[in-house]
Amino acid sequence: MDGNLERPRIRRDDSYYALRRDIEEFFYDEAELIDNRRFEAWLDMLHEDLRYFMPMRHNVKFGLHAEREDTKEEEGISWFNEDKWTVGKRVEQILTGVHYAEEPLSRTTHMITNVQILEATPDANDATTVKTSCRFLTYLNRVEYETYFFVGKRYDTLVKEGDDWKVLHRRIILDQNVLQAKNLSTFF
Amino acid sequence: MTLPEKAVDFVNWRKGEISREIYVSEEVYRKELETLFTRAWLLVGHESQIPNPGDFFTSRMGEESVILVRDKAGEVHVFLNSCRHRGMKVCRYESGNTSLFTCPYHSWTYTTDGRIRGVPLYKALYEGNLDRDQWSLIEVARLHNYKGTIWATWDPQAPDFLTYLGDAKIHLDQALDCRDGRPGGSEVIGVHKWVFPANWKFAAENFLGDTYHNPSHRSVDMIGIGPSALEGVKGRRDNELEQAQHVWCSFPAGHGVHSAVQPEGFEFTNSFKNDPEIADYFRHCHEERKRRLGENARFLPFVGTIFPNTSYHGRQPRSLCAWHPHSANETEAWRFFLVDADAPTKIKDFLRTYYMRYSGPAGMTEQDDMENWLYATNASMGTIARRYNFNYSQSLNASQRNPVVHGIQVRGDVSLQVTEHMAVGFYRRWAQHLDMEPWDVLLGAGDERFAEDMAAE
The missing domain is CATH 3.90.380.10 (Naphthalene 1,2-dioxygenase Alpha Subunit; Chain A, domain 1)
Known part of the structure; x- marks a missing residue:
């Protein structure tokens, strides 16, 4: 429902690839900041009107996936459905040093791949808004033996502010039903 | 020890x-499953999850999968989610609406009130051997709707x-x-x-x-x-x-x-x-x-x-x-x-x-x-x-x-x-x-x- 299939595919020309490299760099910068626990610097990469959303995924009958597989942003309960204030609170909480679910801090590695530009407005050459899709693999290890792999898809809307991209909307599709982790204490 | x-x-x-x-003891845990979770009243779900006839929500009692369902007549049931023939789960969706639970294994089907609706080749293979009324989905012993919350127990006592x-x-x-x-x-x-x-x-x-x-x-x-x-x-x-x-x-x-x-x-x-x-x-x-x-x-x-x-x-x-x-x-x-x-x-x-x-x-x-x-x-x-x-x-x-x-x-x-x-x-x-x-x-x-x-x- 989020991928390339439901919208016209952008022409793969030089300006597309240049834009994609630019966006990839942005995603890698995010991962670098998070994995190095520079959470406040990472917050600066998020737009003031951010929506940060991770639905739960349901087991539904064939044919009902579009309608019922994922919980919705507009209603009900999801894993995450929040604004920048709340994401900022999560950072603030870690920085208290007594958020025991992240104290001692987990070791994380965020990998981003399969980056594609779904839409570029007004066009790939002069884009100020882009819609993207990618895949993520996030490794988290904490204390001694706790290890989790979070794997899924991400659909982001980025907007340009001055020379910088900012994340305006992030839809994180974690491919699990019953969460196979005690906590979601990292960022995606 | x-x-x-x-x-x-x-x-x-x-x-x-x-x-x-x-x-921590495995032995204590097994005993809990056998004694406690087979007798105590357990929360299964909420009626707002199954407002209409045929609505179901797959839940759990202890370690076991159960189906909370409102039958076609509007009555609420809780069934063990396991076919009476070979045990396959008759429902692997979390929720939805259905008129039948169909076992994927040998296609025995059950209506929303738990009764067997169909056994493939019944006349040729089972007639005289299988009393279908005796092989409904296994139902909890008691069920109670308390202010919308649905509770059940396996213990008739x-x-x-x-x-x-x-x-x-x-x-x-x-x-x-x-x-x-x-x-x-x-x-x-x-x-x-x-x-x-x-x-x-x-x-x-x-x-x-x-x-x-x-x-x-x-x-x-x-x-x-x-x-x-x-x-x-x-x-x-x-x-x-x-x-x-x-x-x-x-x-x-x-x-x-x-x-x-x-x-x-x-x-x-x-x-x-x-x-x-x-x-x-x-x-x-x-x-x-x-x-x-x-x-x-x-x-x-x-x-x-x-x-x-x-x-x-x-x-x-x-x-x-x-x-x-x-x-x-x-x-x-x-x-x-x-x-x-x-x-x-x-x-x-x-x-x-x-x-x-x-x-x-x-x-x-x-x-x-x-x-x-x-x-x-x-x-x-x-x-x-x-x-x-x-x-x-x-x-x-x-x-x-x-x-x-x-x-x-x-x-x-x-x-x-x-x-x-x-x-x-x-x-x-x-x-x-x-x-x-x-x-x-x-x-x-x-x-x-x-x-x-x-x-x-």
């Missing part, structure tokens, strides 16, 4: 000591649900009733499901009213995430109970709650300050509740556990949780989030965003609980560790029966100070379940704390 023959020997309730074995609930009823009511005091009227707006590596009793016990664990939530209290946080109010919720006398209550069937009684003449606490419209709504609910319930409106919930594995959060946030046993050291937690079904969309939106930032594995408060339960389980598994009991002596013998608090009688074995006596009461009953005591004992007969009340009845 050799385990004692009787589970009751794990629980030294006079001294307030409990063996660590009950949180179990007492009716309200008897089982006893004096814990008015506490649970505070979570289930509308904010303006109308009875019932809640709906489930979503269910978190996650697995954490700790024994299920750590979570159940936490919600009995373990107020003492407050320091583990220090980080979230420091930053402030409550409904008034935008106005600079710290803490993880509004302090609605600032003026109240807190009460910690233990009940004969093993339930335990932490509630509070507001002083006489109390007014609406300045809360929900993030948005004046939201605050006005809850002020209105407060006034309506007072009008409907009179003096009893001063009674407010906090948290509680209905024995054995259903917990509630009564107000901020508001939810029910089933702590499903998954293995001796794993729990599958299902948190059902509640709102008033007829609340305006703006109120529901405000509440759900608060619930999400507070609760569950992504919640800023509950993450720290999971960390504690994991490593408490982990560090109790060793041979040496198991030799040493846990200490439950906090406020031992400091409770009283049925005290009057701010002019309102609070029934139960009640402490007016932070305490662990609900946990001790919980484990006394837990042990008697494992020892397969009769129901009168499981409802508190022989428990000296309640002898006077029971004689009076």
Whole structure:
């Protein structure tokens, strides 16, 4: 429902690839900041009107996936459905040093791949808004033996502010039903 | 280590000591599945999840999968999710609407009231051998719809649900009733499901009213995430109970709650300050509740556990949780989030965003609980560790029966100070379940704390 299939595919020309490299760099910068626990610097990469959303995924009958597989942003309960204030609170909480679910801090590695530009407005050459899709693999290890792999898809809307991209909307599709982790204490 | 023959020997309730074995032993865990989860009343779901005929929600009782379904005639059932022929799950969807449950293995089909509808090649292969009426889906022995919440037990001898609930009823009511005091009227707006590596009793016990664990939530209290946080109010919720006398209550069937009684003449606490419209709504609910319930409106919930594995959060946030046993050291937690079904969309939106930032594995408060339960389980598994009991002596013998608090009688074995006596009461009953005591004992007969009340009845 989020991928390339439901919208016209952008022409793969030089300006597309240049834009994609630019966006990839942005995603890698995010991962670098998070994995190095520079959470406040990472917050600066998020737009003031951010929506940060991770639905739960349901087991539904064939044919009902579009309608019922994922919980919705507009209603009900999801894993995450929040604004920048709340994401900022999560950072603030870690920085208290007594958020025991992240104290001692987990070791994380965020990998981003399969980056594609779904839409570029007004066009790939002069884009100020882009819609993207990618895949993520996030490794988290904490204390001694706790290890989790979070794997899924991400659909982001980025907007340009001055020379910088900012994340305006992030839809994180974690491919699990019953969460196979005690906590979601990292960022995606 | 050799385990004692009787589970009751794990629980030294006079001294307030409990063996660590009950949180880590495979043998104890197997026994819980065989004795406790086959007899006790368990939360299965909520009628708002199955409003229409044919609606179903796949749930759990103990380790086992069950289907909560409203049949075509509108009656609610709970069935074991296992085909009578070879055991395949007849439903692997979480919820939906259907007229038939079709087993994928050999295509036996069942109607929504559990009866066999079709057996392929019945005439040629089964006629004369198979009485279809005898091979319906396995149904729970008893089921009760309490203010929309659906509870079930496998034990035909179990007492009716309200008897089982006893004096814990008015506490649970505070979570289930509308904010303006109308009875019932809640709906489930979503269910978190996650697995954490700790024994299920750590979570159940936490919600009995373990107020003492407050320091583990220090980080979230420091930053402030409550409904008034935008106005600079710290803490993880509004302090609605600032003026109240807190009460910690233990009940004969093993339930335990932490509630509070507001002083006489109390007014609406300045809360929900993030948005004046939201605050006005809850002020209105407060006034309506007072009008409907009179003096009893001063009674407010906090948290509680209905024995054995259903917990509630009564107000901020508001939810029910089933702590499903998954293995001796794993729990599958299902948190059902509640709102008033007829609340305006703006109120529901405000509440759900608060619930999400507070609760569950992504919640800023509950993450720290999971960390504690994991490593408490982990560090109790060793041979040496198991030799040493846990200490439950906090406020031992400091409770009283049925005290009057701010002019309102609070029934139960009640402490007016932070305490662990609900946990001790919980484990006394837990042990008697494992020892397969009769129901009168499981409802508190022989428990000296309640002898006077029971004689009076």
